[in-house]
Amino acid sequence: MIGKRYGLAGKRIFVAGHRGMVGSAIARKLAERGAQVVTRTRSELNLTDQWAVREFFSAEPIDGVVLAAAKVGGIHANSIYPADFIYENLMIECNIIHQAFASGVRRLLFLGSSCIYPRVVAQPMREDALLTGNLEPTNEPYAIAKIAGIKLCESYNRQHGTDYRSVMPTNLYGPGDNFHPENSHVMPALIRRFHEAVEVGAKQVTIWGTGTPRREFLHVDDMAEASLFVLDLPLEGYQANTMPMLSHINVGYGKDVTIAELAKLVARVTKFSGEIVFDTTKPDGTIRKLMDSSRIEAMGWKPSVSLADGVRETYRWFLDHVASA
Known part of the structure; x- marks a missing residue:
């Protein structure tokens, strides 16, 4: 690898969104590597409040930022609350990225989403597919906000050398x-849904859509490892593996499954033995979403948690936290 790694040990890293699934995994792994993890709860710091974010960065000595905070949800939530999704995510990104720059933070990692890519795009999706077609309508506001986050990072790098x-x-x-x-x-x-069906002895579980769309799933611990891998890369090594004027890297599992196949796996893990029915009157969303992760793999990172093992671990966690999950 070219150049010297950033070095996480001893660095004061602000993890925005540390209570979320991804942010908590990243914060945990940063601590394991000796970083000083700086966090704020939502009641302590409203990330959509420009003044509050500016005051935070003015008061706290921060070496680096991991921007994992976001308003997230599935098809239903995106359909019902489109204004919330675009507004809150844009505000969070603008506030944190600009105030990080204004306070002299040189290293920042922004977490996006695969929904940034067009609805109809060659599979697996390459980084250069960004902005080459129309987005999936069911989550377009969220996707546009995430694209804006990418472009914010790219633009600050170009103009300010961050x-x-x-x-x-x-x-x-x-x-x-x-x-x-x-x-x-x-x-x-x-x-x-399958857990509750087992609890009440239901004979049938209904799934939205046809079950034919294909999705790729990555365990959050793998994502956390990939995030720290990219954050820690020396600048020369990072630039050598990105295309000109492009500042994002795909992180995926490398394989996808149909929703029907996923449902059968979850049914096995939860011990549901009834019938799985698909409600074809409900939307499928994007037909296929598989990431081309060849760039990060070429750098030396690969996922380690299999889908079956990951689902079993996730279900165990759910059982331990079912009251609050």
Whole structure:
């Protein structure tokens, strides 16, 4: 590898969104590597408040930032609250990225989403597919906000010489996920639905859509490792593996499954033995979302948690936290 790594030990790293699934995993792994993790709860710091964020960066000596804070949700939540999704995410990104720059923070990592890519795009999705077509309508406001975050990092790098990087994860899951019955993503939604079906002895579970769309799933611990891997890369090594005028790197598992296959896996893990029915009157969303993660793999990172093992671990966590999950 070219150049000297950033070095995480001893650095004061602000993790925005440390209570979320990804942020908590990143904060934990940063601490394991000797970093001083700086956090604020939502009641302590409203990230959509420009003045509050400026005051925080003025008062705290920060060496680096991991921007994992975001308003997230599945198809249902995105459809019902589009204004909330675009407004809150834009405000969080603008406030943190600008105030990090204004206070002299040189290294920042922004976490995006695979929904930034067009609805119809060659699979697996390469980084240069960004802005080449129309987005999936069901989550377009959220996707536009995430694209803006990428472009904010890229623009500050170009104009101000900062070293702000972006990673684009595929669908994430794992301990700490949101298991809300209406506002969660597909993996935790299925785990909760099948668990509750077993609890009440239901003979049937209904899934939205046809079951044919394909999705890729990455365990949150793998995403945390990938995030620190990219954050720690020397600038020369990072630039050597990105295309000109491009500042984001895909992070995926490398394989995808149909929603029907995922449902069968979750059914096995939760010990549901009834019938799985698909409600074809409900939307499928994007037909396929598989990331091309060849760039980060070429740098030396690969995922380590299999889908089956990850689902089992996630279900165990859900059982331990079912009252609050």
